Amino acid sequence: MSGPVAMSLNFILSYQGLHVHINIVSLIDTPLKSGHHISAFVVTVRTVLFALTVSTTVVVYLHTIRAVVMTECTTFTEGEFYEGHFDPRAYVKNFYACPSGHADEKNFLTFVLRCLSGVFSAGEHKGKRLIDVGSGPSIHSVLSACDHYDEIVLSDFASNNRREIEKWLNNIEGSLDWKPILQYVCELEGKSSPSDLEATLKQRVKKVLKCDVRLENPFYPHTLEPADCVITSLCLEAACKDIQTYCRALHGLTKLLSPGGLLVMIGVLGESFYKVDDQPFSCLRLSRDNIEEALSGLGFSIHEFNLLPAEDRENNSVSDFEAVFHLVARKPSE
Numbered sequence: 001m002s003g004p005v006a007m008s009l010n011f012i013l014s015y016q017g018l019h020v021h022i023n024i025v026s027l028i029d030t031p032l033k034s035g036h037h038i039s040a041f042v043v044t045v046r047t048v049l050f051a052l053t054v055s056t057t058v059v060v061y062l063h064t065i066r067a068v069v070m071t072e073c074t075t076f077t078e079g080e081f082y083e084g085h086f087d088p089r090a091y092v093k094n095f096y097a098c099p100s101g102h103a104d105e106k107n108f109l110t111f112v113l114r115c116l117s118g119v120f121s122a123g124e125h126k127g128k129r130l131i132d133v134g135s136g137p138s139i140h141s142v143l144s145a146c147d148h149y150d151e152i153v154l155s156d157f158a159s160n161n162r163r164e165i166e167k168w169l170n171n172i173e174g175s176l177d178w179k180p181i182l183q184y185v186c187e188l189e190g191k192s193s194p195s196d197l198e199a200t201l202k203q204r205v206k207k208v209l210k211c212d213v214r215l216e217n218p219f220y221p222h223t224l225e226p227a228d229c230v231i232t233s234l235c236l237e238a239a240c241k242d243i244q245t246y247c248r249a250l251h252g253l254t255k256l257l258s259p260g261g262l263l264v265m266i267g268v269l270g271e272s273f274y275k276v277d278d279q280p281f282s283c284l285r286l287s288r289d290n291i292e293e294a295l296s297g298l299g300f301s302i303h304e305f306n307l308l309p310a311e312d313r314e315n316n317s318v319s320d321f322e323a324v325f326h327l328v329a330r331k332p333s334e
């Protein structure tokens with residue numbers, strides 16, 4: 001099977017103390033198959049002026065130009081690509097090492113954690129079962145909810161992600177460190193003990209399952225009992241190559257909910273790629289209308305839609321999102 005090949009070219013042009021750093025990252029099809037095209041092309045040109053003094057080096061960034069050209073997307077990085085190319089430890093180190101998240105994605109993670117805390121900390125939403133779809137290697141999206149649901153299922157397409165979660169749940173040496181995020185959520189919610197929160201979550205997570213959101217039943221061949229709450233964060237836009245697939249996947253997720261159940265989504269608008277270390281992944285560019293139309297088409301009522309526009313987008317080297325959104329919607333009761 002052919003898959004996209006990530007190419008990264010770096011070079012420096014120097015002339016009399018003026019250094020031009022050129023970084024080209026592109027996703028291209030494997031040359032083994034003909035008729036394929038460049039699918040994503042990211043060019044970053046950094047012009048750096050080094051002014052040397054006796055003891056110090058002053059670096060002045062003159063300007064950063066970034067151009068992203070999306071052409072026909074024959075190589076959208078779907079689940080199979082994640083299996084071989086997504087580094088769970090690098091992902092967590094890049095984006096979840098501390099509550100402020102990645103330095104280029106200002107306030108992204110604090111916005112997400114605050115929104116999730118706002119939904120769940122009062123205890124208004126509770127129930128027996130909660131499913132997080134496309135967890136990646138991460139547990140942050142269920143931290144605020146875990147006190148209020150008896151059984152939690154985490155899930156992802158990629159086995160390397162599921163393995164990292166299992167390692168953390170089983171206290172295996174060298175597992176991912178979620179302490180800074182646990183600490184932050186406790187501070188938000190006035191809880192005194194991150195280790196109690198950690199213990200609660202570890203006790204409530206009953207399964208870590210393979211899922212594929214492109215399937216009508218994402219957990220096929222298993223049939224899960226209907227959940228009171230489904231959470232999904234940054235998964236559908238990473239997994240779905242076009243809006244039709246996205247709407248079908250959303251429908252599949254909503255079928256996991258019992259009537260009247262709660263859907264909580266975190267996602268990005270207007271993003272075409274993100275990077276984990278130097279490895280780019282594609283993303284379906286969504287608008288707020290896309291999501292609202294898809295959900296109202298499924299009969300959901302949207303209770304909250306919160307948006308955080310990207311700050312300093314032109315200097316973001318790890319993604320090109322326009323805004324991060326958080327929404328809470330309810331499935332119609334029968």
Ligand SMILES: C[S@@+](CC[C@H](N)C(=O)[O-])C[C@H]1O[C@@H](n2cnc3c(N)ncnc32)[C@H](O)[C@@H]1O
Pocket residue numbers: 078079080082086133134135136137138141156157158161211212213214232233234235236238239
């Ligand atoms: C950007 S990560 C999001 C991870 C995590 N939920 C978060 O908020 O950080 C996207 C995740 O989607 C998963 N994914 C990709 N294709 C998928 C599919 N078809 N079904 C389920 N998960 C998929 C990837 O393995 C990856 O873990």
